[in-house]
Amino acid sequence: DVKVTQSSRYLVKRTGEKVFLECVQDMDHENMFWYRQDPGLGLRLIYFSYDVKMKEKGDIPEGYSVSREKKERFSLILESASTNQTSMYLCASTTRAGENQPQHFGDGTRLSIL
Amino acid sequence: GQSLEQPSEVTAVEGAIVQINCTYQTSGFYGLSWYQQHDGGAPTFLSYNALDGLEETGRFSSFLSRSDSYGYLLLQELQMKDSASYFCAPQDYIPTFGRGTSLIVHP
Numbered sequence: 253d254v255k256v257t258q259s260s261r262y263l264v265k266r267t268g269e270k271v272f273l274e275c276v277q278d279m280d281h282e283n284m285f286w287y288r289q290d291p292g293l294g295l296r297l298i299y300f301s302y303d304v305k306m307k308e309k310g311d312i313p314e315g316y317s318v319s320r321e322k323k324e325r326f327s328l329i330l331e332s333a334s335t336n337q338t339s340m341y342l343c344a345s346t347t348r349a350g351e352n353q354p355q356h357f358g359d360g361t362r363l364s365i366l
Numbered sequence: 367g368q369s370l371e372q373p374s375e376v377t378a379v380e381g382a383i384v385q386i387n388c389t390y391q392t393s394g395f396y397g398l399s400w401y402q403q404h405d406g407g408a409p410t411f412l413s414y415n416a417l418d419g420l421e422e423t424g425r426f427s428s429f430l431s432r433s434d435s436y437g438y439l440l441l442q443e444l445q446m447k448d449s450a451s452y453f454c455a456p457q458d459y460i461p462t463f464g465r466g467t468s469l470i471v472h473p
Contacts, residue, residue: 287463292374294453294465295409342408354399354411355461 255279258343258358266366271330273361275343284326285344285355286310286318295342301326333365368392370464372454377470378444386439386467388454398430398437399455403466409453412439444471 259274277284285300287310297310299318307318315337319327326345330337340362344355369391378384388398397416401409415421415430415437427440441448449471455461 283460285460292465295463297460297463300460344409353457354414355401355409357408357410359408 256343256345256356256358258341258361260361261359262362262364264364264366265330265333267334269330269333269365271333271363271365273328273330273341273343273363275326275328275358276324277326277345277356278324279345279347279356280323281345281356282323282348283346283353284320285346286316286326286328287342287344288312288339289342289360290339298328335365337363338365339363368462370454370456370462372452372464372467374465375468375470377472379472380444380446382444383440383442384444384469386441386452386454386469388437388439388464390435390437390454390456390462392456392458392462394458395432396457398428399457399461400428400439401453401455401463402450403453404450409463412452414457441469446471446473 255278257276265271286298287295289295296312301307301320317329340360342360343358346353372388399414400412403409413428420429425442430437451466451468453463453466455463
């Protein structure tokens with residue numbers, strides 16, 4: 253079974269802090285994704301990566317950056333956290349883009365910015 | 367442009383059949399996926415339709431009409447544990463998730 257592990261289930265940070273959310277997958281997947289999920293808004297794509305050191309912006313990249321130095325690890329960085337970034341963050345991975353490639357999700361990180 | 371429409375909420379009773387509709391508009395299209403997410407949990411993959419027609423997996427079936435840019439998820443013999451959010455996700459190079467449909471199953 254594919255395992256996608258997010259480093260924290262709950263996280264509380266302060267406004268202005270630099271925040272790192274980590275995600276690791278154990279199935280050698282090429283593609284990794286970061287979403288945020290807010291009530292009534294569904295899942296919105298922040299960034300995705302299709303290879304090591306490669307990244308593409310999703311629908312809502314502002315205020316975020318990402319890092320993929322190793323194939324199994326994809327990090328989401330909040331450069332200067334703000335209260336409107338309080339949300340559930342979900343990481344996902346797939347073998348390759350397109351066609352029938354189910355996304356495998358981690359359990360999520362519930363981030364609160366005070 | 368891109369758009370995705372599915373009902374925000376559906377309610378039904380145990381044992382009933384419910385259909386969750388999805389209409390989409392995307393620039394590219396490989397197929398339509400469905401995901402289930404229980405409260406506090408991660409989305410999990412349910413089904414994928416690449417071709418027109420009905421795909422059945424146990425109590426769940428998924429349908430696609432590419433010409434109508436339309437699909438649905440059919441849940442039969444509803445159980446309380448089916449109470450969850452359901453997302454349709456048209457698959458281009460990457461999937462697009464919408465706001466999802468909250469299914470509430472009553473005893």
